[in-house]
Amino acid sequence: MTLRTARPRTSGDLIASIAGRVPMRNLHSQVLWQLGVAIVGGDFPEGSILPSDAELLQRFAVSRTVLREALKTLAAKGMIEARARIGTRVLPRARWNLFDSDVLAWHFETGPDEAFLRSLAEIRIGVELESAALAALRRTDEQAQALIDCARAMGETTTPEDFARTDLEFHRTVAQASANPFMASISTLVELALTAAFTISSPIKDPTAMAATVKAHSRIAQAIQAGDAEEARVAMKAVISEGLDRQMKAR
Structure with a gap:
């Protein structure tokens, strides 16, 4: 059985770079x-035994x-378990921590x-x-304007990386505007999903x-600025659904 070797620039590197983190490169x-x-990737299937430490x-x-x-x-990520003798x-996938940034990055590296x-x-x-609905009810004027500005800036990006960073900033701001600390914490998963999805598809090459x-994100921003929670929900669902459709077509 041959282990996959890491590429010079992995999806994990891209995810870390877009999210503003420095990729770890130690042993x-x-x-x-x-x-x-x-x-x-299935080189070591669920239920299989890893090679010995010596190997x-x-x-x-x-x-x-x-x-x-x-x-x-x-x-610690729920992927393996050592037992004497x-x-x-390798544990069943149901035990894996899919909220973990590494586990998510490994899925995108192998092709989800x-x-x-x-x-x-x-x-x-x-x-x-x-999160969007709460943002519509609780946002500050500064946060509402930041979302409007972010949606506009999204339309001015010229590279997939810049688009992904701006998209990420938009969704981070929505989470912050919800004024719910748990929502902001859970948004880490959203951050990972957005940055990892960049490795599959970006709309920037398709006018x-x-x-x-850009129009869909502007719709979210406008709904939040107007204090329309239900419209914010509908607009956010449209953005997520459109992103999924784009990823499916790119596979």
Whole structure:
């Protein structure tokens, strides 16, 4: 069984860059990335036993400490479990922490299937519709104007990366405007979904799709500025659904 090797620039690098974080490049993160991608990609299927520590140490050419830390991190994410006299087993996907940034990035690195993308869109709908509605009722004048400005700036972006960053800033501002600290915390998943989706599809190369996306975000901003919670919900659902449709067509 051959482990996948990390590409020079992975989807994880892109996600971290767009979200404003510095990608980790130490030995621990490299081993963690390759093992995580191998598990998510099915090189090590659910229920299978990972190679022994001795074999993994030979493959990665790292210290036992580095390997053990990578395995502990995978265990903390609900992906593996070590048992005496059995070995380290890959746990069922139902146990994996899909809210974890690494786990989500590994799915996009290996190419998420339609079911995964739909599930991600559904959880976004569950979170962001209410976030937009609360923002319409609680936003400050400054936040309302920031959303209007952000939607306008989205239409002026010229690269997929700049578009993704502006899109991310828009949704972050909606979460902040909800004035609900839990909503803002959950929006981390939204951040990951948006930045990871960039690795599949961006509307910036399609003028028609770009215009529709900017208009849809402007609709959200205007509804929040007007204090129309129901319109904000409808407009947000349209944005998420259109994004999903675009990803499906790009696969």
